[in-house]
Amino acid sequence: MLTQTFGYAQREHGAFRSVHCRHLVQLFICLLSPLKQSLFTHMDYRGSLALIAFVIVLLKFIEKLFSKRRLPFPPGPSPQLLSGNIRDLPTKQPWLTYTEWGRCYGDLVHATAFGQHIVIVNSVKTAVELFEKRSHTYSDRPVITMIDLMGWESNIAFMHVGNRWRQQRRMFQQHFRPDASRNYRPTQMNKVHQLLQGLLSSPQDFRELIKTLAAAIIMSTVYGYEVKPSNDRFVSLSESAVQKVGESVFPGAVAVNAFPILKYLPSWMPGAGFQRFAAESRQLVQEMREVPYNFVKQNMRDGVDSKSMVAKLLEASQARGRSDEDAIQAAAAVAYAAGADTVSPFNFQNIFFQLFPEIQTVSALASFFLAMALHPGIQKKAQHEIDTVVGTHRLPEFEDRPSLPFVEALYREVMRWKPVLPLGLAHGTSAHDVYNGYFIPKGATVLGNIWAMTRDESFYPEPECFNPDRFFTADGRLNNDDTILAFGFGRRICVGRHYADATVWATMVSVLATFHIAKAKDSAGNEIDIDPNNYSDGFISHPLSFACSINPSV
Numbered sequence: 001m002l003t004q005t006f007g008y009a010q011r012e013h014g015a016f017r018s019v020h021c022r023h024l025v026q027l028f029i030c031l032l033s034p035l036k037q038s039l040f041t042h043m044d045y046r047g048s049l050a051l052i053a054f055v056i057v058l059l060k061f062i063e064k065l066f067s068k069r070r071l072p073f074p075p076g077p078s079p080q081l082l083s084g085n086i087r088d089l090p091t092k093q094p095w096l097t098y099t100e101w102g103r104c105y106g107d108l109v110h111a112t113a114f115g116q117h118i119v120i121v122n123s124v125k126t127a128v129e130l131f132e133k134r135s136h137t138y139s140d141r142p143v144i145t146m147i148d149l150m151g152w153e154s155n156i157a158f159m160h161v162g163n164r165w166r167q168q169r170r171m172f173q174q175h176f177r178p179d180a181s182r183n184y185r186p187t188q189m190n191k192v193h194q195l196l197q198g199l200l201s202s203p204q205d206f207r208e209l210i211k212t213l214a215a216a217i218i219m220s221t222v223y224g225y226e227v228k229p230s231n232d233r234f235v236s237l238s239e240s241a242v243q244k245v246g247e248s249v250f251p252g253a254v255a256v257n258a259f260p261i262l263k264y265l266p267s268w269m270p271g272a273g274f275q276r277f278a279a280e281s282r283q284l285v286q287e288m289r290e291v292p293y294n295f296v297k298q299n300m301r302d303g304v305d306s307k308s309m310v311a312k313l314l315e316a317s318q319a320r321g322r323s324d325e326d327a328i329q330a331a332a333a334v335a336y337a338a339g340a341d342t343v344s345p346f347n348f349q350n351i352f353f354q355l356f357p358e359i360q361t362v363s364a365l366a367s368f369f370l371a372m373a374l375h376p377g378i379q380k381k382a383q384h385e386i387d388t389v390v391g392t393h394r395l396p397e398f399e400d401r402p403s404l405p406f407v408e409a410l411y412r413e414v415m416r417w418k419p420v421l422p423l424g425l426a427h428g429t430s431a432h433d434v435y436n437g438y439f440i441p442k443g444a445t446v447l448g449n450i451w452a453m454t455r456d457e458s459f460y461p462e463p464e465c466f467n468p469d470r471f472f473t474a475d476g477r478l479n480n481d482d483t484i485l486a487f488g489f490g491r492r493i494c495v496g497r498h499y500a501d502a503t504v505w506a507t508m509v510s511v512l513a514t515f516h517i518a519k520a521k522d523s524a525g526n527e528i529d530i531d532p533n534n535y536s537d538g539f540i541s542h543p544l545s546f547a548c549s550i551n552p553s554v
């Protein structure tokens with residue numbers, strides 16, 4: 001009922017606004033037409049430009065006057081006339097600035113950039129109200145034109161809400177909901193045990209090893225494919241496509257994102273190099289989708305594969321007499337891109353890299369190693385629990401999880417302390433909305449500031465402190481704060497979260513059971529300091545290189 005009332009208000013508001021805007025434009029056309037002839041024939045080129053600029057400024061001014069009649073946008077930094085808050089929008093670790101804005105302006109902050117509205121949600125309460133209770137309005141994604149041009153538009157994470165997104169989301173859910181995810185546990189544990197072997201022989205390569213682990217788990221699940229530790233042919237194919245994404249930050253590509261109309265420029269025109277670049281990328285993405293997919297089909301013909309996600313989807317689609325090949329290929333490719341091994345610090349700056357689940361898993365695990373090197377006391381407590389419950393004659397299993405509350409709290413704290421995507425993935429509004437008396441327009445980009453939510457001192461006192469004990473009640477039981485905010489919100493919440501949760505937990509508990517992680521020492525035997533805040537600047541928060549020693553527990 002409440003939602004319907006808001007819906008009504010927003011429609012009223014939208015209609016009211018567009019009628020007045022139309023009148024405004026008509027009024028100006030009328031005013032200008034008698035002048036047009038004389039001005040444009042007698043004035044020089046610069047004069048015409050000045051006139052146009054004057055008209056734009058006047059229109060903006062009148063729109064501003066007019067806007068006093070409507071509900072305000074949520075509070076935020078004051079915008080400039082045309083460029084909005086482009087100067088205020090941070091490029092480095094933006095979640096920190098947005099958290100500051102939250103302290104200054106409140107739960108909901110508004111900014112603009114060249115007419116694009118950006119709304120930042122800084123509290124769990126408001127995130128639930130908007131992303132969950134009003135999910136019909138807040139579940140879209142913003143338009144990023146270059147993504148479409150480059151052939152990545154079939155990636156579910158960037159898709160607009162619609163039948164195609166629903167179909168792919170359903171496919172993912174069938175294969176990654178809690179009961180289905182359980183089927184992958186043997187594979188996950190098996191690959192984690194391979195990681196332990198790798199750590200034993202080359203502990204200094206732990207970053208590479210956790211990257212291989214995440215790619216190996218997901219490729220085996222989705223395609224029934226075993227990734228080779230080096231020079232893997234599928235991985236190099238996805239590397240090329242992903243590399244292209246990393247390169248898509250040249251001015252033409254940036255311009256087409258800011259002014260989508262430029263996508264209609266023919267590729268031969270000067271300045272339209274982005275069209276040729278996009279065509280090359282489309283070709284690579286196509287190959288990346290088809291090659292592993294054909295691998296599964298061949299295996300099925302040979303009677304080898306029937307357990308992978310793609311094989312099961314194909315069987316189900318054939319049984320229904322339908323051809324969902326395109327959707328199956330696209331859904332699987334989300335995971336496949338994850339196998340790419342080209343993740344340099346430069347690439348982490350790129351918004352596209354939010355797409356790749358493998359990177360998110362790797363980032364969470366790297367934060368775990370970092371936290372353990374920094375907090376030996378906490379590590380010892382977790383190891384003591386594992387030794388007491390599991391003993392030292394076998395490795396931990398998933399079945400042990402309910403009996404290991406401290407390890408559970410440790411997992412929650414790793415995911416809270418350094419959320420992998422501190423701003424989640426941007427949502428978009430599919431209709432105008434009014435919330436707490438503020439107007440939120442259709443097409444706005446809405447960011448859930450997970451960083452601010454995990455820093456809310458009323459839930460997490462001393463939020464920068466790594467402290468798993470915060471998840472226990474006064475009488476020593478695990479509390480019920482088990483929502484991992486790092487997985488996002490509402491209808492767009494991470495669809496692989498149960499599976500990712502299992503990978504991260506299994507890796508943590510197995511490493512703790514077998515290894516001791518500490519700060520590395522220099523040649524003089526002094527500990528090398530680790531800066532807990534030395535994280536990447538881009539949209540994914542990823543610990544930058546740090547040294548630690550990893551030795552088998554005795």
Ligand code: HEM
Pocket residue numbers: 156157158159169172176334335357358360361364420421424425426427486487488489490491492493494495496497499500501504
């Ligand atoms: C620690 C690991 C991971 C983290 C922290 C993580 C986090 C996220 C976040 C924050 C979102 C956006 C949610 C939103 O829009 O509100 C997301 C979306 C998504 N994630 Fe994950 N993710 C992880 C691993 C995975 C894995 C392993 C898979 C695949 C098996 C996966 C598949 C997806 C997909 C397909 C979406 C897009 C959903 C949509 O737009 O409808 N993620 N993830």
